[in-house]
Structure formats: structure tokens, C-alpha cells
Amino acid sequence: MATHLRIHLGKERELYEHPPLVPAAEQARVFTAPDWADAHLLRMLAPANHVGFLLQLGYFQISQRFYVATRYHAADIAYVAQQVGLGADDFAAARFIMPTSSSSVSNWASAGSRRPPQTGSTRRPCA
Template sequence: MPVINILNDAERLLFDTPPRFSKEDRQRYFSIPSELKSSITRIHPIESRIGFILQLGYFRSRARFFNSAQFGKRDINHVAKTLSVEPPTSLTSYAGSLVTRHRIKILDFLNWESYDSSMTETLVGLALNFAAQKEQPKFIFDALTDACWKHQVAIPSFSESPCVRIVVASVNF
């Protein structure tokens, strides 16, 4: 079977990295919702508080979560300034189960769901329909990520994405 190239390297990099925000975007996406202000102030250490706000902002923009090593320096500085604290030198301590708990809290707050097998069933049907119409793999992949948005399901990273496996399987079906 031939290798199916869904996204080129530049598109894959764009998909798997946090957005590059303008100043206005930072103000919009990293604003702290009033319903979360009191719980955010209880997050310690400050690196974790900054990490939570960055995760929330990136998710609101892309419906995806990113690794803290990928967080933009300008974004970190903006959030630190908003919190009236010095920007941390790194966010390496923002990792593991803490990040997982924060992601769950963000999904719950925004009324979104984690990706699961029920979404796979929905996407397989959609992908098979598009593949039968001879749509290009990239078109099918984009349609599947759009469906995740529509159903308010978090979009996995490209390398971990069930969407990639679904596209490949549907095109080869």
C-alpha cells in the first residue's frame, strides 16, 4: 500500500504547535473568566497557575492541548504580567498529573469532552463517506477535526491522532 501523506511537514508543525497570538489575541484568549478567578488564585506554585491559564487560552483557540515546552515566551510573559508576577524562567515543573487534572478542569468548564471511542465511531462513518466521494486525505482529515469541534470533543495531536488512522483506513478501504 502506498504511504498516504495527509499533511506536509509545515502543516503538521502548524497543527502540533500552539498558535502564534497577536497582542489582541493574547488579551482575548488569556483573559480569566470570572467563574474561574477564585480557583485559579488557589493554584500553586505560580508556574502551575500560568500553565493553567496558557492551557485554557490555547484550548479556547484550537480545541487542543499542548506540551508546556511548546508554550510561547510572549504568551508566558503576558500571563505573568496579567497576574502581576515575574515570568518564570521555565515551566518544566508544570507536568504530569497536575497537567492532566488541569485539562480535565478546562474541558469541564468549557463543556467539552475528551476524545473517546464513541467519537471514533462518528468519525469513521464520516471518513468513509468522504473517501467514497474520492475526497483528498487532507480534506477528510480537516473534516474530521471540524467534526470534533462541532461535537465539542478535544482534538488529539497529529502524531497521536485517531483521525490520522481513520483517514488512512478510509482511503485504503
């Protein structure tokens, strides 16, 4: 059986490699920390890591993909940084590195982040 791999070129590839655009009206829903994330957030020493974690989690919930932090959208960074009590400039995307071991990524990614948020769920604003 032959398998065909579609290779994205140009604009398609560019769109695929960047996180989805989140409208301002949806940022509160997308970038809200679920209760299960509290333990992960408490272990992060630098508040800027909270920003990176919440952005990566929000983008993952939308697209089921992880993205390079240097490609996060400025409006999303500003929104999440404000929620955590930082300025947008306090988050250095080049210094934010997601855990790379398969166990640490799968642990937090499978802890409930794949479920879409529901009305009346236990999600709460981050900070």
C-alpha cells in the same frame, strides 16, 4: 468502508503541534480568566502554575487542543506572567504539567471554556 488517515509531514506537522500565534491585540481577550476558573486558580499553590493554566486554557479556547508547555510562545508567556505578577523567567515550562486524569481535564475543559467569549461576559483579567 475504508478510512483514510492523513498523516502530516514536515511543516504541516510542526504547525499542528504548536499552539496558535496570538496577536498582541488579542492576548487580553484570549488569556483572561473566566469566573469559573477562580476555584481552580485558588487551589494552585505555585503562581507559575497560574501562568501555565491560563495559557493552556487560552490556547484550548482557540484550537480545542492541548499543547505541551515547552511549545508555548514566549510573548504569550511574558504577557500572562505579567498579568499574574511574575516575570517571564518565573514560568518554567518544563516543570508545568497539566492534569492527566481524564476527569480532572474534562472537568475544567468542559466548565465553560469551549464557549467563545462574548461582549459583556463575566470574564475578567487574571491575577
